[in-house]
Amino acid sequence: MTTATATPSSASVSEDLRHVTVVSRKSALVLTVVTALMALLLLLSPREGDVQYRMGAEGDALRLPDVALPGMTVAWVCVAIAAVLAAVAWLQVRAERTLSFAVPMVFAVVLLVAFLSWAGAGSPQDFPVSRIIGGAVLLSVPILFGALGGVIGERAGVVNIAIEGQLLLGAFAAAITASLTDSPIAGLLAAVTAGMLVALVLGLFTITYKVDQVIVGVVLNVLVIGLTSFFYSEVLVPNAERLNETDRFAPVAIPLLSEIPVLGPALFRQSVLVYLAYVTVPAVWFALYRTRWGLRLRAVGEHPKAADTVGIKVLRTRYRALLIAGGIVGVGGAFYTVVSVSSFGKEMTAGAGFIALAAVIFGKWDPLRAALAALLFGFASNLDDMLSLVGAPVPSQFMLMLPYVVTLFAVAGLVGKSRAPAADGVPYIKE
């Protein structure tokens, strides 16, 4: 009778499982391809001339001199940096390590700058640097609140596709309330309530009745779009003056901080809602990782049955998480009608909720990373504005598409290894 050939002679089998590192080449490949595409663009369509970077605004206490740089040079330098980052990614693949979150983040920013510099070369208009950064921060606010809400929901095990609907209903509620009361704060509160209302419906179907979370989310989005569009054209348009004209939150300059050159005006001469975002991000992080509420919430999202057996009420925990998340998303909704503009428009959120969902994944279900991802996507959304300012050589339809393209690339190619909460999207059914 034959015996096994691999029988170890005398030594015992070791305690540990052997590990082979599995490294995804996807990120490195995407970085390389995108860098090459950018280089190709620069080669095939070179643009002469300088880009004027305006470093300050009138009335700054400390005003840096403006800078004029040849656009193509800046773009090439950026491409070089991007190439280095792509090389780093390949080295990490060879070293069998996972790519850190910073690499794709920096890469995306560098490439956007390259694109801007190329587009702005030779333009008579100058680039107001503060305004670019400030605009990006401002535009990322709804995405950021949406992403934070998404992180909280998914960490508790509920996939919230309805972020878009929550933003839109929040914007709608804020517009009407703020118009009626002449108080943007009342508008903000109404938006929070609206976000929670959508969350409540979502919870009712997905948590209590265990309906598929994705389907309910999609249906809720369509429902909110339909409702707000109907009331917009039937009620808001005929009574625009009374119902759809809000007082907006005025920008508030924070003393001292707002005097920092370049960054000061960008970050600290903003609306209250932006400051609220600065506070909410670390607050959500703390709540998730350092408090009882967060521990239980994450337990419910990872292994609801285990949570149940230690006496945690799974459904109640999920409801509460979803409601808080809805409120936070609602704040993002208020941005549209009491910060950005002063009236509601049909489908004005334009997919920001879905970009927020992408930020949740890009940020690996972590509030800090998701916030950074939201900033990146905000930056991409701001491009359109910037390029029309300098008279860009690109059709505006293409620019409108860009944030979504960036999002797609980011989520598909740049995310390294990530692990969703184990029970994410799975209704908890007690036997």
Add this chain to the structure above:
Amino acid sequence: MTLELRGITKRFGTLVANDHISLTIEPGQIHCLLGENGAGKSTLMNVLYGLYTADEGEVLLDGVPQRFRGPGDAMAAGIGMVHQHFMLIPVFTVAENVMLGHEQTLSGGRLDLDAARERVREIAARFGFHVDPDALVEDLPVGVQQRVEIIKALSRDAKVLVFDEPTAVLTPQETDELMGIMQQLKASGAAIVFITHKLREVRAVADRITVVRRGRVVGEADPDSTDAELAALMVGRAVELTVQKEPPRIADALLEVSGLEVRDAKGAVLVDDVSFTVRGGEVLVVAGVQGNGQTELTEALVGLQHTVSGSIRLDGTELVGRSVRQVLDAGVGFVPEDRSTDGLVGAFSVAENLMLDRTDGPPFVRRGVLQLDELERFAAAAIEEFDIRTQGTTEPVGRLSGGNQQKVVVARELSKDLRLLVAAQPTRGVDVGSIEFIHKRIIATRDAGVPVVVVSTELDEAVALGDRILVMYRGRIVGVVPADTPRDVLGLMMAGISPEESAA
């Protein structure tokens, strides 16, 4: 604390899982609840723990009736449970798992992790073992995870501790250590419920034994009873505990596995450089504690694993890289580990399940149309031959008992021309009567000259069925030994100690 269950009845639809069960568990005693899989032991404990609500009956603690609306209430009353499938959160640390549900907080609502760490260390020290409070649970070996479960229960001052099939995932040595911990708990005055179907363990620690069969208490047994007496009580009739078989007659057929490696998506090598051969006419049992690569090995044999390297040759034909269809067409029969998810479609009829892998052509399908008459004849014959207790060929397979479901799987796999049989845990969750039958059929297959690979985590089954026993640990082969190897040597091998050292 004395725990009393009085007339507990729990029904699931028409099935009576618990039929007026009454039990009394005294402090300082280990009370064994002995019964076959599906006898209703776990249901009873889930009622006790507040996970299920009983339809009738009551739970009393020190004579006071209790109403548990959930596990939280049961825990607050002093009942702790060590679950069969650990109720731990893999991505949390030990300390976080232990504190979950009764967290202490500091100012500002911050979690008091230090207190939790201290509690873990203190309880572990009481039993003379060490657990790192900051280790992630998913990185710990199962034996240690189980200790975390025990610490979790004790950190809530449990006075009654329920161990639900705690030894299924342990090596024999770890089992002995667990018994030691249970004795310590008993000495400290805890009331212990030990649920199991393993006779050996019962006799080792039990102070009292209550035997449950088909949802009813059928009697108390004396801890000094013999295995045969306990088995007879558990099953309701005298049971043949050994398998009758002749010495193997080696045939020409040959399965050669060499340098087989299976990896998971994260790169863990679950089957590591495994090589063995099985000749026609012999049974090779792959033994080992659950989760040491046996599942992946059998799945690789039938082509269900994707990241496989190495070679699997059946009568000279390479099977690695072939599709499952091609592997099955090569004459491989496969009894999967979990019949309900991988072996059967519960809502399909017995007949449909019997033809699940034969949908490609005749006799059951002609020009894309099912041949129902042919199928009916075939199914009726299989039901007869394999003694499947069913109301007919059209009954949904999900309504059959575990043993009869398994017989459907076995009937399907054995009723084709086999050149290799791979049976993973063929008798798990199967009643003793069906176990005898399935064992006989496996031996008959062997005697027909087919190479047979059986995976089993039960040492008794490994010894009874195998001509040779291959022991796996952490994905590797510890050794291949004859079936008459002493149990304690096999036990040590299951903990990764080589046969030479184990025998020394």
